[in-house]
Amino acid sequence: MKFAERIKALFRRNQLSDEVFEELTDVLIEGDIGASLAFEVVDELRSSCKKEGISNTEEAKRKLKDLLRPYIKTATFELDPDRLNIVLMLGVNGVGKTTSCAKLASWAQKRNPAKPVILAAGDTFRAAAIEQLKIHGERLGVRVVAQQHGSDPGAVLWDAVDAAKTNNAQLVIADTAGRMHTRADLLKELEKLDRVVNQKAANVNYRKLLVLDATTGQNAMRQAEIFHGAVKVDGVVMTKYDSTSKGGMIIAVNRQFGLPTLFLGTGERYENFEPFDPDAYLDDFVGE
Ligand SMILES: Nc1nc2c(ncn2[C@@H]2O[C@H](COP(=O)(O)OP(=O)(O)OP(=O)(O)O)[C@@H](O)[C@H]2O)c(=O)[nH]1
Ligand SMILES: [Mg+2]
Structure with a gap:
C-alpha cells in the first residue's frame, strides 16, 4: 500500500x-x-x-x-521591489535546480512583467548545462547570461549582475552545478561563489535556495546539513512533489535546521511551481 x-x-x-x-x-x-x-x-x-x-x-x-x-516553519518568498534580487539555486545532482530556476523566472515574470528577469548560467561544470538553461531562456523570453563551459561561476554571476543593473532588472537567478555533498572541492567552490556575491553585490537582496528532491527521503537531511553549513541557506524548494505522496523530510529539515520551505515543484511544466502552504501540505501528508 x-x-x-x-x-x-x-x-x-x-x-x-x-x-x-x-x-x-x-x-x-x-x-x-x-x-x-x-x-x-x-x-x-x-x-x-x-x-x-x-x-x-x-x-x-x-x-x-x-x-x-x-x-513546519513558514515564510513567504518575496522579491524586494526597491533593490536588485539575486537568487542562487543550490543542491546535489539532478534534484531539479535548473528547472526550478526557470520556474522561478516564470513566477517572477508573472508577478512583475514590467521588470526583466535574468538567468545566469552558473553551472559551468556539466557540459550541457549552459545549453539547457538557454533553452529555458528562449522559451520564457528571459535573457541568459553565460560564459563558456569550464569558466568561473563567480565571473558569470558578476556579468549577470552587471546586465541586471544596466537593464533595471528585478531579479537574477543563478543556476549552479550539482554538487554531491560528499565532494569537498565543489563545496569549497560554492563558498567562494557566495563570498563573491557577498563582497561585490552591495545593496542587493541576496537569497540562497536549497533544492531538495521529495523522493530522496532522509538523505535530504544530510544535504541540508552540508549546504546550510557551507553557505547559510535561506529556504528550501522541494521538487518532484508530484512523484511522491510522502515528502515528510521537509518537516524534519524545517525542524532540524529552521529552514522554511518556500516553493513546491509539482511537475515538469513552468506553472507546476507553487508557494508552499503548510496547511495544505499537512492535509496531503496526514489526510484531510
Ligand atoms: N515530476 C517532476 N519532475 C521535475 C520537477 N522538477 C524537476 N524535474 C525533472 O527532474 C529532472 C532533473 O531536473 P534538472 O532541473 O535538470 O535538475 P538539476 O538539479 O539542474 O540537475 P543537474 O544540473 O544535473 O545537477 C528533469 O527531468 C526535470 O524535468 C518536479 O517538480 N516534478
Ligand atoms: Mg542543472
Whole structure:
C-alpha cells in the first residue's frame, strides 16, 4: 500500500488503540519525517489523547496535525521591489535546480512583467548545462547570461549582475552545478561563489535556495546539513512533489535546521511551481 493510503487507512479505523499508535509511528517514519520525530510526536499524541479523552481516530488525526504544525516553519518568498534580487539555486545532482530556476523566472515574470528577469548560467561544470538553461531562456523570453563551459561561476554571476543593473532588472537567478555533498572541492567552490556575491553585490537582496528532491527521503537531511553549513541557506524548494505522496523530510529539515520551505515543484511544466502552504501540505501528508 502506498504511504498516503496507509495513513488514511489507519485513520479510518474507529477506535484508537496501542496498535494504531504503533502503526502510526511506522507510517510516519516511512513518510520520511525521521525516526526520532516520529516517536516524539506519537508519544505526544498518545498522551494528549489520553489527557483530553480523545478516543476516535478523526479527532486524533486533527490532533496530529496540530502537533506537527509548529515544526513546519513558514515564510513567504518575496522579491524586494526597491533593490536588485539575486537568487542562487543550490543542491546535489539532478534534484531539479535548473528547472526550478526557470520556474522561478516564470513566477517572477508573472508577478512583475514590467521588470526583466535574468538567468545566469552558473553551472559551468556539466557540459550541457549552459545549453539547457538557454533553452529555458528562449522559451520564457528571459535573457541568459553565460560564459563558456569550464569558466568561473563567480565571473558569470558578476556579468549577470552587471546586465541586471544596466537593464533595471528585478531579479537574477543563478543556476549552479550539482554538487554531491560528499565532494569537498565543489563545496569549497560554492563558498567562494557566495563570498563573491557577498563582497561585490552591495545593496542587493541576496537569497540562497536549497533544492531538495521529495523522493530522496532522509538523505535530504544530510544535504541540508552540508549546504546550510557551507553557505547559510535561506529556504528550501522541494521538487518532484508530484512523484511522491510522502515528502515528510521537509518537516524534519524545517525542524532540524529552521529552514522554511518556500516553493513546491509539482511537475515538469513552468506553472507546476507553487508557494508552499503548510496547511495544505499537512492535509496531503496526514489526510484531510
Ligand atoms: N515530476 C517532476 N519532475 C521535475 C520537477 N522538477 C524537476 N524535474 C525533472 O527532474 C529532472 C532533473 O531536473 P534538472 O532541473 O535538470 O535538475 P538539476 O538539479 O539542474 O540537475 P543537474 O544540473 O544535473 O545537477 C528533469 O527531468 C526535470 O524535468 C518536479 O517538480 N516534478
Ligand atoms: Mg542543472
